[in-house]
Amino acid sequence: MTVKLEVQSLYKVFGDRPKQALAMLAEGLTKEDVFQKTGQNVGVKDACLSINKGEIFVIMGLSGSGKSTLVRLLNRLIEPSAGKVLLDGEDISAMSDNQLRELRLKRISMVFQSFALMPHLNVMENVCFGLSLAGMPQDQQVQKASAALAQVGLAEHGNSYPDELSGGMQQRVGLARALAIDPEVLLMDEAFSALDPLIRAGMQDELLQLQAQKQRTIVFISHDLDEAMRIGDRIAIMQGGEVVQVGTPEDILHKPANDYVRSFFRGVNLAQVYSAKDIAKKPSTLIVRKHPKMGVATAINQLQENDREFGYVITPDRQWLGLVSLSSLVKADQKDQTLDSALLADAATLGADEPISEIIGSVATSAFALPVVDAKQQFIGVVSKTALLQSLDGDTSS
Amino acid sequence: MINQDQITLAQATDPWGNPVASDEESSLLMQQDSSVLDPWGQSSSEPIPPQDSVATAGSWLDGIEQAPEVQNTLAEPFAAPWFDMRAIINDFVAVVVRQTRDFFDITKQPVEWVLDFFAWLLSSGLHPLIFILLFALLCWQLSGWKLAIGAVVGLVFLGAMNVWDEAMITLALVLSALFFCLIIGIPLGILMSKSDRFAGFLRPVLDAMQTTPAFVYLVPVVMLFGIGRIPGVIVTIIFSVPPLIRLTNLGIRQVPDDLVEASRSFGASARQILWRVQLPLATPTIMAGVNQALMLSLSMVVIASMIAVPGLGLMVLRGIGRLDVGLATVGGLAIVILAILLDRMTQSLGREARERGTRHWYQTGPIGWSLSLLQTLKSK
Ligand SMILES: Nc1ncnc2c1ncn2[C@@H]1O[C@H](COP(=O)(O)OP(=O)(O)OP(=O)(O)O)[C@@H](O)[C@H]1O
Numbered sequence A: 001m002t003v004k005l006e007v008q009s010l011y012k013v014f015g016d017r018p019k020q021a022l023a024m025l026a027e028g029l030t031k032e033d034v035f036q037k038t039g040q041n042v043g044v045k046d047a048c049l050s051i052n053k054g055e056i057f058v059i060m061g062l063s064g065s066g067k068s069t070l071v072r073l074l075n076r077l078i079e080p081s082a083g084k085v086l087l088d089g090e091d092i093s094a095m096s097d098n099q100l101r102e103l104r105l106k107r108i109s110m111v112f113q114s115f116a117l118m119p120h121l122n123v124m125e126n127v128c129f130g131l132s133l134a135g136m137p138q139d140q141q142v143q144k145a146s147a148a149l150a151q152v153g154l155a156e157h158g159n160s161y162p163d164e165l166s167g168g169m170q171q172r173v174g175l176a177r178a179l180a181i182d183p184e185v186l187l188m189d190e191a192f193s194a195l196d197p198l199i200r201a202g203m204q205d206e207l208l209q210l211q212a213q214k215q216r217t218i219v220f221i222s223h224d225l226d227e228a229m230r231i232g233d234r235i236a237i238m239q240g241g242e243v244v245q246v247g248t249p250e251d252i253l254h255k256p257a258n259d260y261v262r263s264f265f266r267g268v269n270l271a272q273v274y275s276a277k278d279i280a281k282k283p284s285t286l287i288v289r290k291h292p293k294m295g296v297a298t299a300i301n302q303l304q305e306n307d308r309e310f311g312y313v314i315t316p317d318r319q320w321l322g323l324v325s326l327s328s329l330v331k332a333d334q335k336d337q338t339l340d341s342a343l344l345a346d347a348a349t350l351g352a353d354e355p356i357s358e359i360i361g362s363v364a365t366s367a368f369a370l371p372v373v374d375a376k377q378q379f380i381g382v383v384s385k386t387a388l389l390q391s392l393d394g395d396t397s398s
Numbered sequence B: 001m002i003n004q005d006q007i008t009l010a011q012a013t014d015p016w017g018n019p020v021a022s023d024e025e026s027s028l029l030m031q032q033d034s035s036v037l038d039p040w041g042q043s044s045s046e047p048i049p050p051q052d053s054v055a056t057a058g059s060w061l062d063g064i065e066q067a068p069e070v071q072n073t074l075a076e077p078f079a080a081p082w083f084d085m086r087a088i089i090n091d092f093v094a095v096v097v098r099q100t101r102d103f104f105d106i107t108k109q110p111v112e113w114v115l116d117f118f119a120w121l122l123s124s125g126l127h128p129l130i131f132i133l134l135f136a137l138l139c140w141q142l143s144g145w146k147l148a149i150g151a152v153v154g155l156v157f158l159g160a161m162n163v164w165d166e167a168m169i170t171l172a173l174v175l176s177a178l179f180f181c182l183i184i185g186i187p188l189g190i191l192m193s194k195s196d197r198f199a200g201f202l203r204p205v206l207d208a209m210q211t212t213p214a215f216v217y218l219v220p221v222v223m224l225f226g227i228g229r230i231p232g233v234i235v236t237i238i239f240s241v242p243p244l245i246r247l248t249n250l251g252i253r254q255v256p257d258d259l260v261e262a263s264r265s266f267g268a269s270a271r272q273i274l275w276r277v278q279l280p281l282a283t284p285t286i287m288a289g290v291n292q293a294l295m296l297s298l299s300m301v302v303i304a305s306m307i308a309v310p311g312l313g314l315m316v317l318r319g320i321g322r323l324d325v326g327l328a329t330v331g332g333l334a335i336v337i338l339a340i341l342l343d344r345m346t347q348s349l350g351r352e353a354r355e356r357g358t359r360h361w362y363q364t365g366p367i368g369w370s371l372s373l374l375q376t377l378k379s380k
């Protein structure tokens, strides 16, 4: 995993005497102190991040916590007061105007919350905007823009004007405009916040699909936790201009760094956040079939000892084989057959990434704890009714 | 409706020659016997060269008689001037004028070229009927067929009232003034929108320009440029350029910040932002400024006639001078007709083509019509 974007102790002070404010911050004063004493507004304070190539990195925080400022420091729409931003090891904050323009023309593009489409240009011309700034020949522009429009499903709307489109469609145009230049890094400042929940979910899916086709580095700002959990590979939480925690959604959920972070998760719909693999546990009756000819005796033994009706059969390398019940084992034992022939025919399994909200029904109606397997048929664990209820109660630690 | 003979006759005469003497048919202007009452009769000939201007200005602007000898006493301390302020200023101005004459003569040059071009185009370059046709087509293209019909009716009416020549002179003056307003006003407006400091400097200047009564401009302009049609254009430019500067500035500043930010985020340079985003989005506002400048120049035309600018304004001024209501009304009516036509034309420029239900300007009006005709001919 290579680091694409690196942010090294980045500061942004809004005001006319940033030096003074920086010195005060270095002495350990807080953002509020500095504002009271000097009137200088600290937008971002000592931010350190490393964003990996190909990941969706979500920045979260309350209003005014400096998210927009931070993301605009990444492509230097705002000049940093101190610190560095490195793209592939190259310092963006030290670039000349021409280098910076080159960078924005070819490598970094941005999607805005307010869409920021040009009202006097039609959709096609809007998508061509970045390309035409770079002076690309007209036919190539149209070709690339058409491809980008097709990617977001708006191929037929090239001749419409932005004010003729719905909010969701406008934001897709914004996304297509950013994708058209085929950027390495995509910055999205609350790109979906202005959309209604249904369209927003659709756009999130679309973004994930685009990401599956071609892995870009995406920095996504959101103040919606569900959205962050859904699309984020990693999340950074900002508070008062500082980055207080960085980690995978599960990390942050399980080990919040402070009360501010914890408070974020209070209203979270856990059934959406957790997936089957998060609550799967090792069953007490895990039967390892050492070789295909293996008999049923040990299995019967194991079930009886634990006083269980069902057993989960896997190979030594955790490949999922199937479910056996005490009665099917006994039947096989009477006919002197192998363990394989005792496997139940119609045993259901759960996918590792199925969210809990989707599996509640099948777990509740099943007579046994349902096995969870991943895409490669590797056995992960089982989800019992008890485990499910516990997870919904917010208690996953046990 | 049009008296063809009259038009050709009017065409044949030199538009800048003394209209009083040359145009025999023009009975409205033709009251030679009253020229004694007419203080402006002489000055409507060739503009008086600047060399003479100070002296001339002295003689014909001098309305105040010399006060009789009085002495200041303690009882009446202000009966006589303590020092001759008027003489000081006049001497000062005389020096300034002498020193700067060459400079102002040079600045007059481009104005004269442009004015001569428009005057030639409107008076002798184009036959009146062809002019009416072209004007109507332009109205149709810019606004619609209704305005085109209005233009034909209005212009023919001008000809029928026998003020065609004067109207063309006035139109030439106004168009020249507009030309300079555009090349001065739009760049200044852009500069003003780019630099807060420049805006802070220019704003009080514009305030002063807009609150100063129009008459007051005449004095310094006459002193520096003399009298005649070129100083007339210059005074018109000064009078009508402020709203264009202001509205250009306003239009650019009104472009939403997020659009400018988005352009920057895609690597647009300052110039690209100006040309591709700010100016297109400011166009309706700038066009409102153009419209304002045009209307102000038309209204300045009457006032400018006081410094011997020929055209419709002079008719009005003469009418007032002689208490000839008919003459003044004819001139005024002609100005109003021109004003309405020019106003409607430029107002429609500010509206987007899309608001009128079409996508591009070349899809409407006579051009769109002929293009579609061409298409159908080709397909046959
Ligand atoms: N141009 C500016 N001048 C002065 N202060 C600014 C400027 N832009 C932002 N700030 C300040 O910086 C801080 C962070 O603002 P920022 O816009 O980054 O917040 P945010 O996290 O994006 O909030 P939101 O969720 O509302 O968009 C705020 O305190 C704000 O007042």
Ligand SMILES: [Mg+2]
Pocket (backbone or CB within 6 Å): A067, A068, A069, A190
């Ligand atoms: Mg923000």
